[in-house]
Amino acid sequence: MTELLTNLKVNSDELPKKVLVCGDPARAKKIASLLDDSMLLAKNREYHSYKGSWQGVELAIVSHGVGSPGAAVCFEELAKGGAKTIIRIGTAGSYQAEIQPGHIVLSTAAVRRDGLTSQLVPEGFPAVADRQVVKSLADAANERNQPIHEGITLTLDVFYTGIIEFPHELYKKAGVLAVEMENSALFTIGAIRGVNTGAILAIDGYADADLRNDYNPHTDLVSEAIEQEAFIALDAIIHT
Ligand SMILES: O=P(O)(O)O[C@H]1O[C@H](CO)[C@@H](O)[C@H]1O
Numbered sequence: 001m002t003e004l005l006t007n008l009k010v011n012s013d014e015l016p017k018k019v020l021v022c023g024d025p026a027r028a029k030k031i032a033s034l035l036d037d038s039m040l041l042a043k044n045r046e047y048h049s050y051k052g053s054w055q056g057v058e059l060a061i062v063s064h065g066v067g068s069p070g071a072a073v074c075f076e077e078l079a080k081g082g083a084k085t086i087i088r089i090g091t092a093g094s095y096q097a098e099i100q101p102g103h104i105v106l107s108t109a110a111v112r113r114d115g116l117t118s119q120l121v122p123e124g125f126p127a128v129a130d131r132q133v134v135k136s137l138a139d140a141a142n143e144r145n146q147p148i149h150e151g152i153t154l155t156l157d158v159f160y161t162g163i164i165e166f167p168h169e170l171y172k173k174a175g176v177l178a179v180e181m182e183n184s185a186l187f188t189i190g191a192i193r194g195v196n197t198g199a200i201l202a203i204d205g206y207a208d209a210d211l212r213n214d215y216n217p218h219t220d221l222v223s224e225a226i227e228q229e230a231f232i233a234l235d236a237i238i239h240t
């Protein structure tokens, strides 16, 4: 049965089974321009939805905005609309000296330091990417001779710090690669709704820096990494 997805304002019968997502509506538009027969499906709030095809396979690209609660609305409606694979094309701050701005990280799982998922699933429930999606992303990066860092990332809600210090050092010591704001929501919703999920991230700086002064994702280095990760995600999703 076809239905209009409430916040995305996309008709479920128009939604492809394979969906790429990203925070920034401008990034969604740019990635959509790479597709054959690209068309806008709908724009509502931060959710801009496009569809088209890549190497003959139909897919959608949808923006989810900043932060897990708003992104979860997008992921839930995509699942309700019949999406079977969702891959996030994001940016992240690095936790490790060898992972530098312009590098690409493939997330295998997310530490759940967001506030949303503890209201969805019990404590201790893991936020894990689908192993086939992870493999497809790793294979696609390899095919493009693009080195990547593969491992655990962390999802939190705080971007600009307040009075409380976030314990970055603990997670750095534990070997977490990078930090962003939506992967745990994506992986958790994927697990409970039966959607295969994954995420690839362009590094734009260091997550424990003073982001008020040091955050700048608008560099050529980061733009090139985002373009490269978009191609990797496009190549990967058609094999899922
Ligand atoms: O580049 P996107 O997809 O927006 O992801 C990252 O950038 C935003 C913060 O600026 C957060 O949404 C974070 O997860």
Ligand SMILES: O=c1cc[nH]c(=O)[nH]1
Residues within 6 Å of the ligand: 091, 092, 093, 094, 159, 179, 180, 181, 204, 205, 206, 207, 208, 211
């Ligand atoms: O959440 C984010 C996203 C990009 N860079 C960061 O440092 N944090």
